[in-house]
Amino acid sequence: DESMRREAGESREVVSHDSGEKEQDLERMVSLDEAPPRSGRVFLDSVLLVLLYFIQGIPLGLTFGSVPFLLQDKLSYTEIGIFSLAGYPYCMKLAWSPWVDSKYNRWLGRRKSWILPLQMVSGVLMLLASVYTETTFEAGVAPNVYIMTGIFFVLVLMAATQDIAVDGWALTLLSGKHQGLASTCQTVGLNLGFFLSFTIFLALNSTEFCSAWIPSLQSDPSRGVVSLTGYLRFSGAVYIIVNGFLFFKRESGLDQAVASVTQVYQNIFDTARLPSIRSLLVFLLVYKVPFIVQDAIVGLKMIERGFPKEYMGLFAVVEFPVQVISAIITGRHCGDRPLSLWSYGFVTKLALVALTPFVVMYYPEGQKLDFSYGYMWLILLFTLLSSWGSTVMFVAQGCFFSRISDRGYGGTYLTLLNTVSNLGGTWPKFFVYYLVDTFSTATCIANGEVLDIPCKPTERDACEAELGGVCVVTQDGYYPAALVSVTLGLALLIGYIPGTVARLQSAPLSAWVVVKERDA
Secondary structure: OHHHHHHHHHHOEOOOOOHHHHHHHHHHHOOOOOOOOOHHHHHHHHHHHHHHHHHHHHHHHHHHHHHHHHHOOOOOHHHHHHHHHHHHHHHOHHHOHHHHHHOOEOOOEOOHHHHHHHHHHHHHHHHHHHHHHHHOOOOOOOOOHHHHHHHHHHHHHHHHHHHHHHHHHHHHHOOHHHOOHHHHHHHHHHHHHHHHHHHHHHHHHOHHHHHHHOHHHOOOOOOOOOOHHHHHHHHHHHHHHHHHHHOOOOOOOOOOOOOOHHHHHHHHHHHHOOHHHHHHHHHHHHOOHHHHHHHHHHHHHHHHHOOOHHHHHHHHHHHHHHHHHHHHHHHHOOOOOHHHHHHHHHHHHHHHHHHHHHHHHOOOOOOOOOOOOHHHHHHHHHHHHHHHHHHHHHHHHHHHHHHHOOHHHHHHHHHHHHHHHHHHOOOOHHHHHHHHHHHOEEEEEEOOEEEOOOOOHHHOHHHHOOOOOEEEEEEOOHHHHHHHHHHHHHHHHHHOHHHHHHHHHHOOHHHHOOEOOOOO
């Protein structure tokens, strides 16, 4: 503890700002209207924010949710790992956020200068992508993983950049006592967009779900009601229509001073040099690694074993109230040592990583599962526990971020921490997918004979279509990957997490602040 305080003290520069400059800094960071906005205006602005965040959630739900499930029976795990790279821009938006904050066209507005072209590009790209998916997914042809990754990489890049602009616009749209509504709008909008693109779309895309619940809406009994092609066309049209209405929305706050790109980058650089921040950033990059196999692989494995896709979406519906309740309870009990509460979520998630392989191993194959099976309730329990653990960790981590953030440049500060935190859950995915694929082996059996023919997911046609054989998995790479994850998680829990959490929480608030002194 003392060494961290000493290092922080040595790296810190003493500041001396006069009161007028402080007030100007605050005015640059927080935009407040001189007159309180009317309730009708607040409502309409809140609806606008929800709509903009909702639109951002659409490509995120597809990239992080639905599309990997749709690719699961068409591509190998290594190729799905390549597709996971499409989510990286959302974890790296800090790199270009100063440009979004500083550069704009006054005629369009500081935020609309970015939002309008970004939404138009996204809408047109979705319409173009629907042409490609129609010739692949709908035709039963495996898509090119690099084309799919490129398409969704750009969509996520557009959404990540728009997120920066919308977050900034929320400060002027909802000001004063209404500013707290911004986070509510963000949570509701993003969750609705993600929910529609993942849960609802996956259910309506499922032949089994549609046949069981809405057969009258099926034009083809062998297909779901909504295809990926149809959903992309719908989403692209929504983007363009909303953009048309947004063009006429007047943007206020254009007379306020805006920090230069160089100044914002300097703030980021100085913050990242603090010893306490460096320790926190390493922590954020490594603690999620043991959970990737649970969060990214288990769902695909269950589908592979025969678990109905529509129940995945149903479980997501049940998860939502659990997440809300967990967030409220965690927020009320964060206190001065929120990372202590975070530790409970870490232990819960690690226990699930250790136990879930046994649940997957004893899947009742050949049976059509429903809620009359105890196994289904067990899966639901594990899903809710995982959701609870993730929510506790997320909220407690957010409480800690809020406690240590320098209010003078809080937006940049929080963007830095949240970006690295998001990256910590993204960078290991490719390696986990590759690990599962490397450890997996399968044998082709045709006419009772074992044939020396490759049986990877992308190579099954030679065995199954041409020879009428069956690819039998002889070693499932998920189990070795889970073992590696549990081992790593235990190593972190025993040798790294307790000491790091204690040091981070005991560091004085001054260890998290960088301010500069003007030469006399």
